[in-house]
Amino acid sequence: MFRKIFIAAVIFFMSASVAEAGVWQPELRVGILSGVKQVTLKVSAPCIMIDASTNKTITEIPADRSFVLNFSRLKSEATEIRPEKIPIKDLQTSIDGQNYFGGVRLNKGKDFLTVINLAPLEEYLRGVLPREMSPSYPLEALKAQAVAARSFALKNRGKHEAEGFDLCTSTHCQIFIGAKVSEITDKAIDDTHGEVLVYNNKLADTNFHADSGGMTESVVNVWGKDTPYLVAVKEIIQLSEPWTVKVTTKDFSSRFGEGFGEVKEIKLSKLTVGKEEDDRTPSGRVKFAQVVSSKKTLKLAGNELRRKFSLPSTLFDMKIDGKEIIFAGYGRGHGVGMAQKGAKFYAEDGWSYEKILEHYYSGTKLKKLY
């Protein structure tokens, strides 16, 4: 056990950015491009190009001059470009015209290059926050989002290890748009510098979503794995805007293949937020609905219905109304962990970011990691 922790600690520190007194922070490898034959780069300060496997300098790179790196010309399996004299957090690298904080790594695959941004965690967050939460939200909500995004990034580090990096730039991990300067979200990141959520002293997996619809959902009901701090919590302020999605019975039926026939009846208990039924979770989300057609009866999971008909959430009622199927519900997103809209309302009501996080991630503690 101790050996495991020790090895984990060594790996964690080895992959940190150059240790500068007082400014140490983890460094993330964010996959920017893959499957490319070449890439155009430009750095904001003098850099060195290093063979990442031997750590030997290949060449020096001057500032502010574009250059092209080509798959067939690159000799090393992995090449890194890092600043010569300044901390990596102060470097900006342009990758095919798009700016990123930090340096760059190029992995040579069989036929193509993978281009990776070497981003110090706090600088990575500057490219995440403005897209994951509206900068118009109150500062305490943005601070809660900063802690959640930081914890999520560290907890999910290495999610793309098979492709040679930590995190991608889409909602699959967290949306990342590179070097973005936004005063209010940058302040939320600085004010919570190095702070993460832990449970039993281990990093927490801090999922978040747009709007709970009145009650969040236990993770076990969404992805099947129980986590003690990702459990359903009732909102104290009722805040959700209802939504409606309509589908013609003809379109609805056609989504289940030719052998389905025509939809005749839908069996699903009525929605009350926070009320469990046989076919609903304790928050009221749809576990399953029975759809009866002229030829068969299908038992469909709430998540499946959500996917099939692009529903905002699984917190819904469903009925046949003439030639239409009407889905009417609350909330947006999977419902697990912090609801961003809820965080906004609580912050407007005077809650601190610590209190917001405590509400959504039951039993976790805030810890300053660096």
Ligand SMILES: [Zn+2]
């Ligand atoms: Zn990803």
